[in-house]
Amino acid sequence: MDLRIPQGLGELLRDFTVAVLREKPDPLVDFAADYFAKLRTTSKPKSVPMYIIVDDDQAGEPDPTTLKPKNNANGPAKGKYARRTSVSAERYDPEADDGDEEKVVHDKSEGQKSRLSQAIAPILLFKSLDSEQLTDVVDAMFERRVQSGEVVIRLGDDGDNFYVIDTGIYSVRVEVDGQEKTVHTFDNKGSFGELALMYNMPRSATIMAETEGTLWAMDRASFRRIVLKAAFKKRKMYEELLENVPMLKTLESYERMNVADALQTKTFADNDVIIQQGAEADGMYFLENGSVRITINKGGGEEQQVGKLAKGKYFGELALIENKPRSANVIADGKVKVAFLQRESFERLLGPCLDLMKRNSDVYKSYANKGK
Structure with a gap:
């Protein structure tokens, strides 16, 4: 008997659960029938509990199923608003986050701040942040220098940091039939490492430095506090506006x-x-x-x-x-x-x-x- 969970079932049930919690329907069965009927007939149904832009021309680890960079699985969407993906918050509740934790600040020169600001500017992940939050991002990131051949992220490890590339060439590698295969290369720009932090999952690929280079890193706690909480607050604010x-x-x-x-x-x-x-x-x-x-x-x-x-x-x-x-x-x-x-x-x-x-x-x- 094949007991594997069908692809997309988790997101489908999560979206339905969020709709139930929001609407508090009675009777539930009638609501469920209407919900899935609309879902079936809607040409582009997509309801997710919280949204973050995670698709970028130079962002992220590969889709482990297609072995392609997740943003290019169907070709890059040039000139289009990037597809958004739901964020799982298994161990992080932004609504319960009182925001009292101390902000992380790593000292930087003005030149470093300028370079980092330029590096994060095109990253869609940060598009929803305001100027104060972007300042928090710059403050929270620290510089990491790497050598040629150094493994930055290893497949299967727990997620610790999110990375933005300052300089250097980095290969994205996955295992295919027991063999390591390079499926993407970052060339002096891009970002990676967000999936493990957002989905609370192990690293889905190995990232190796092919040359000497410099990365900007943000720890897991700061990433969630700044990026995930900001997305939650933004979404609630805009929902109230649109209502x-x-x-x-x-x-x-x-x-x-x-x-x-x-x-x-x-x-x-x-x-x-x-x-x-x-x-x-x-x-x-x-x-x-x-x-x-x-x-x-x-x-x-x-x-x-x-x-x-x-x-x-x-x-x-x-x-x-x-x-x-x-x-x-x-x-x-x-x-x-x-x-x-x-x-x-x-x-x-x-x-x-x-x-x-x-x-x-x-x-x-x-x-x-x-x-x-």
Whole structure:
């Protein structure tokens, strides 16, 4: 008898459990029937308990099943918002974390801080962190120099650190039919080691330095405190924001969770231009804090204010819906914090809301008419 657990069963049951805990349904059987019926008919069902971007063109250990780097198993997603993967928190509960533990700080020169900041900038794992949290990342990481032939991570070992490459070439090796096989090579950029820390699992590959090099390492406790807890807090905050957006009322709760997970925080100073009339649309915005002015260029350098939006409102969807350039300027009125939804994520996640958005687009068209 084959007693192996089918692939994907763990994630499926985990997602369902989270939905039950959130909704507290009664009767449970009816809820389960509806849940799995929707899951079956939804073209892109993906509900996960907490989200972290872990797929990157130069990130991570390989998928142990396909023996390919997990981000390239189906080819790199150039120009697309990276796929997100659920985080297992078997021994770490971010909600119960009171945050009282002392921050880890490793002294660095200004030059080292600058190099490290540049190294972590393109890593999708840190995209959801704000400036203060990124400072915590830089402070918590320490330098590790390696020699050619040195094993940085060994297959099967417990996870201790997460690594960001500063310099050097590193091979990713797994065992295939008793033989060690190189399945990927990092060349002076990238990151690895997050899987064991996120999933509380042994290392899934061996990482060996092929040349002398330098790595930046972050210990397990700091990684969880900064990255996992930050993702949890971000997700809860955005869920609360989205629950108060009327146009998203048509979404199921798990669909709103996916939207919340795709949002990125951006901040703007007073009079910063968030959207420029005539520019190509790259996404839409939800106002977390502050307010914005909506203006129309009338020609001859004259600009007319036609509206104002405050916390909880959204803007920028019209150009995405109609696939046209921006029809107005949106300017920060004081310090502004927004949640940004990239075009690709908009198209993928907000299909159920498009009809309502199209009706609301008349508001923007009325702004444009005022400027004529």
